Amino acid sequence: MPEKAAFENFAHDADIGVRGRGGTLAEALANAGRALTAVVTDPASIREVLSVEIACEAAHPEELLFDWLNALVFEMATRRVLFARYEVKVEGARLVARAFGEPVDVTRHQPAVEVKGATWTGLRVGREGGGWVAECVVDV
Amino acid sequence: MDLSRLKRRSEFEWVIEPRGKMRVPGVLFASEPLVRAMDEKVLEQVTNVATLPGIRVASMAMPDAHWGYGFAVGGVAAFDPDEGVVSAGGVGFDISCGVRCLRTRLTRAEVEPRKKDLADTLFRTIPAGVGSRGRIRLSGEEMDRMLRGGAKWAVEKGWGERGDLERIEEGGAMKDARPEAVSDRARARMRDEVGTLGSGNHYLEVQEVAEVHDAEAAEAFGLQRGDVVVSIHCGSRGFGHQIGTEALREMLDAGRRHGIDLPDRELACAPVRSKEGEHYLGAMRSAINVALANRQVLTHLSREAFGSVLPQSDLTLLYDVSHNTCKVETHEVDGKPREVYVHRKGATRAWGPGHPGLPGRLRPVGQPVLIGGTMGTSSWVLTGTESGMRASFGSACHGAGRSMSRHHALKRWNGKQVVAELESRGILIRSPSLRGVAEEAPGAYKDVAEVVEATEKAGLARRVAKLLPIVTIKG
Numbered sequence: 167m168p169e170k171a172a173f174e175n176f177a178h179d180a181d182i183g184v185r186g187r188g189g190t191l192a193e194a195l196a197n198a199g200r201a202l203t204a205v206v207t208d209p210a211s212i213r214e215v216l217s218v219e220i221a222c223e224a225a226h227p228e229e230l231l232f233d234w235l236n237a238l239v240f241e242m243a244t245r246r247v248l249f250a251r252y253e254v255k256v257e258g259a260r261l262v263a264r265a266f267g268e269p270v271d272v273t274r275h276q277p278a279v280e281v282k283g284a285t286w287t288g289l290r291v292g293r294e295g296g297g298w299v300a301e302c303v304v305d306v
Numbered sequence: 307m308d309l310s311r312l313k314r315r316s317e318f319e320w321v322i323e324p325r326g327k328m329r330v331p332g333v334l335f336a337s338e339p340l341v342r343a344m345d346e347k348v349l350e351q352v353t354n355v356a357t358l359p360g361i362r363v364a365s366m367a368m369p370d371a372h373w374g375y376g377f378a379v380g381g382v383a384a385f386d387p388d389e390g391v392v393s394a395g396g397v398g399f400d401i402s403c404g405v406r407c408l409r410t411r412l413t414r415a416e417v418e419p420r421k422k423d424l425a426d427t428l429f430r431t432i433p434a435g436v437g438s439r440g441r442i443r444l445s446g447e448e449m450d451r452m453l454r455g456g457a458k459w460a461v462e463k464g465w466g467e468r469g470d471l472e473r474i475e476e477g478g479a480m481k482d483a484r485p486e487a488v489s490d491r492a493r494a495r496m497r498d499e500v501g502t503l504g505s506g507n508h509y510l511e512v513q514e515v516a517e518v519h520d521a522e523a524a525e526a527f528g529l530q531r532g533d534v535v536v537s538i539h540c541g542s543r544g545f546g547h548q549i550g551t552e553a554l555r556e557m558l559d560a561g562r563r564h565g566i567d568l569p570d571r572e573l574a575c576a577p578v579r580s581k582e583g584e585h586y587l588g589a590m591r592s593a594i595n596v597a598l599a600n601r602q603v604l605t606h607l608s609r610e611a612f613g614s615v616l617p618q619s620d621l622t623l624l625y626d627v628s629h630n631t632c633k634v635e636t637h638e639v640d641g642k643p644r645e646v647y648v649h650r651k652g653a654t655r656a657w658g659p660g661h662p663g664l665p666g667r668l669r670p671v672g673q674p675v676l677i678g679g680t681m682g683t684s685s686w687v688l689t690g691t692e693s694g695m696r697a698s699f700g701s702a703c704h705g706a707g708r709s710m711s712r713h714h715a716l717k718r719w720n721g722k723q724v725v726a727e728l729e730s731r732g733i734l735i736r737s738p739s740l741r742g743v744a745e746e747a748p749g750a751y752k753d754v755a756e757v758v759e760a761t762e763k764a765g766l767a768r769r770v771a772k773l774l775p776i777v778t779i780k781g
Contacts, residue, residue: 280436
């Protein structure tokens with residue numbers, strides 16, 4: 167059986183879903199962030215020339231994914247950047263992360279669409295096999 | 307959709323009889339093929355909305371309805387001010403997303419020789435796509451003035467003409483906006499986005515009036531076959547998205563506090579008469595003003611671009627409609643005129659002839675209803691009807707709607723090929739992103755002609771003119 171992708175997008179009616187997997191909740195959330203980037207452009211096309219610190223807090227892991235993705239949407243929009251990679255730590259209800267990327271380069275990144283926000287649709291954070299999966303549908 | 311759960315009231319009206327916790331029936335306005343093609347989720351979502359407190363008459367779906375967050379896109383629902391709720395899911399993320407149509411006093415024959423120059427000039431002038439910035443930088447106080455004033459603010463700042471305002475819903479400024487209900491994060495997202503087109507399905511299009519279906523209304527709208535118009539489809543940009551996202555989170559808690567039983571958490575809502583409800587309404591109305599200001603500034607930029615390429619042009623506003631809103635309107639409920647909070651999500655306000663809210667020239671024929679298509683297909687101008695005022699709180703469809711996900715479209719089409727194929731048909735595409743063009747390929751959308759035909763036959767609005775694209779600027 168082929169190994170499941172660390173991050174991927176999935177079709178959901180007219181919209182698009184983001185899914186991250188990892189050995190820990192933090193890794194799954196980091197990879198969900200890469201899947202969010204992949205909605206806009208190929209994460210491999212992004213250089214790591216800057217980093218941004220992000221923190222959020224939520225009582226439930228699903229709400230943490232919702233808040234984390236929305237924090238990324240906010241940072242991407244207001245800083246006009248794209249992120250290639252994330253280092254995420256989760257301690258209890260709190261998430262602290264560093265996102266690495268660069269300013270949007272329209273010619274090189276060919277960004278397809280802005281993500282409007284994460285939604286409650288298809289929102290799932292939980293155990294899968296020996297690891298974690300974090301996914302939801304995002305509005306574009 | 308399985309038709310067995312629907313009762314056919316007429317050829318274009320399908321009823322979901324109240325059952326379980328439904329307080330009112332559900333009504334789908336569509337032809338049989340359109341209803342059959344709708345996903346089952348539309349039925350579930352129309353049913354869910356019918357359970358919300360204070361809903362009046364019916365939970366409705368327009369002919370282009372498809373699955374949405376909480377409410378279906380194409381959903382219309384009106385709520386009582388005292389017993390009812392307001393729902394962020396009933397408005398959508400892109401608050402006051404809408405379409406504006408401008409006449410140019412140019413014909414296709416005049417534009418054709420300058421088409422390429424016009425496309426390039428528009429593309430240079432209109433900020434479009436991910437990461438683009440507008441010309442305006444807004445400070446705190448100026449931002450507040452924009453949040454209260456909408457297009458009226460923009461015109462006062464020199465971004466337009468006073469005559470534009472009567473051709474915009476709410477006279478260009480949504481009243482009762484509350485800037486103090488707007489978060490710092492929403493403000494941060496709008497600081498330099500006024501006057502930007504955005505991305506995704508948003509566009510600015512130069513179009514030709516290809517067919518006239520209602521000569522009297524077309525004359526009142528100032529449209530003739532062969533005329534060139536400009537249509538702008540965009541909304542409140544990141545500002546509205548941020549308000550919608552925050553409301554979705556806050557209303558989940560508000561609903562629990564107010565004991566509202568929700569079949570789906572994306573129906574998150576708050577009583578109209580509650581702190582949370584008033585907070586959302588104040589912020590949402592500010593977002594409506596952002597969208598109106600944004601389309602107004604884009605209008606000004608379009609005038610600049612047209613003026614430099616075709617100096618004989620004169621861009622005047624036909625109308626500006628919003629299709630993601632909640633508005634307080636008076637409609638007949640149980641035989642009496644009553645104030646209701648009309649949620650239209652992916653549905654266009656379509657006031658009929660004689661409505662006092664319409665400017666004089668338009669009043670005898672009804673409100674122009676602007677329906678967007680895709681880069682390669684038609685868009686439409688319709689007019690509101692008296693029957694639509696009674697049947698759907700004066701609401702009609704809003705567009706084609708996707709038939710294919712972005713994911714699948716990207717696998718199927720190549721942006722360069724889409725651009726070349728459209729160019730061979732005389733349609734020039736300008737976009738910063740070829741991937742974006744592939745995801746927005748005309749084949750990924752449903753046939754809008756079928757939707758507007760069903761809208762007319764259901765009596766919600768009447769076809770006036772069909773528009774075909776000449777130049778499309780995509781975000």
